[in-house]
Every structure is written in structure tokens, then in C-alpha cells.
Amino acid sequence: MTPFGARLRALREEKGITLSGLAAALQVSPAYLSALEHGRRGRPSAGLIQQVNDYFGLWDNVEELERLARLSHPRVVLDTAGLSPEATELANRLALRIRSLTPARIAALRAVLEGEE
Incomplete structure (x- = not known):
């Protein structure tokens, strides 16, 4: 959803x-x-x-x-071309683990991202 x-x-x-x-x-x-x-x-x-x-x-x-x-595109594509290797690694780790993250972990990640805006 x-x-x-x-x-x-x-x-x-x-x-x-x-x-x-x-x-x-x-x-x-x-x-x-x-x-x-x-x-x-x-x-x-x-x-x-x-x-x-x-x-x-x-x-x-x-x-x-x-x-x-x-914020509702269900098939997100992250283009990390030109970004740091760490950014590319983060995008790939997230893609691999997104389905197994608990609601609490998702909330924690969102809090980190929203704190940067």
C-alpha cells in the first residue's frame, strides 16, 4: 500500500x-x-x-x-550515478532489506531522513 x-x-x-x-x-x-x-x-x-x-x-x-x-510510486528507482560509493551501497542495502524491515525500523529510518530536511 x-x-x-x-x-x-x-x-x-x-x-x-x-x-x-x-x-x-x-x-x-x-x-x-x-x-x-x-x-x-x-x-x-x-x-x-x-x-x-x-x-x-x-x-x-x-x-x-x-x-x-x-511519495507513492510503488516501484522506486534510485539513481546513484555520480554519488559516493557509500550512497550507492546504502541504496542497494535498502533495496535488499526493505521487505524485512520491521515497522519500528522503518519509523526510525524515516525519523533520520525527516530530521535532515
Whole structure:
């Protein structure tokens, strides 16, 4: 599941809306929405993000879904060309171990990365 997919599902469930009902309202297929929610599709289009914002009335925090969508590509490619050998090693170690990391380890790594911004 991607960050955008998790938020979309939460919004839908909070309002008691079925996947099919939301798909009809947004004029997309239920299969597409399901794929977004489960992380089998990449980033949604800017138009779909706007439709979701409008549908759920997220006018106070329009940027939230845009930020989540930017962080929601399920097949990430890291280009370390031109970076240090340590950066390349880190990218490769992460790729090899990402599936076995515990939620606590993921949270710790996120905290380190977010502290640098």
C-alpha cells in the first residue's frame, strides 16, 4: 500500500463510501481505485488528486494529498550515478532489506531522513 492509497482508503472508510461508489463519483473504474489503494498503480494524476480533494472537501489541506501522491510510486528507482560509493551501497542495502524491515525500523529510518530536511 502507498501513502496515497492508505489515505484514500481511510477517507473512503471514514465517510462510509464503497469503492464502487467512489469510483462512480470520480468517473474511474473500481479496479483502478483498488489498485491505487493497494499500491499496484503508480502516482495518481493531478486531476484525480483534485477530484478526490473536491469530493471529500479537503479545501483546508489541499497539499496533503499532493504530497502523499509524490511519495507513492510503488516501484522506486534510485539513481546513484555520480554519488559516493557509500550512497550507492546504502541504496542497494535498502533495496535488499526493505521487505524485512520491521515497522519500528522503518519509523526510525524515516525519523533520520525527516530530521535532515
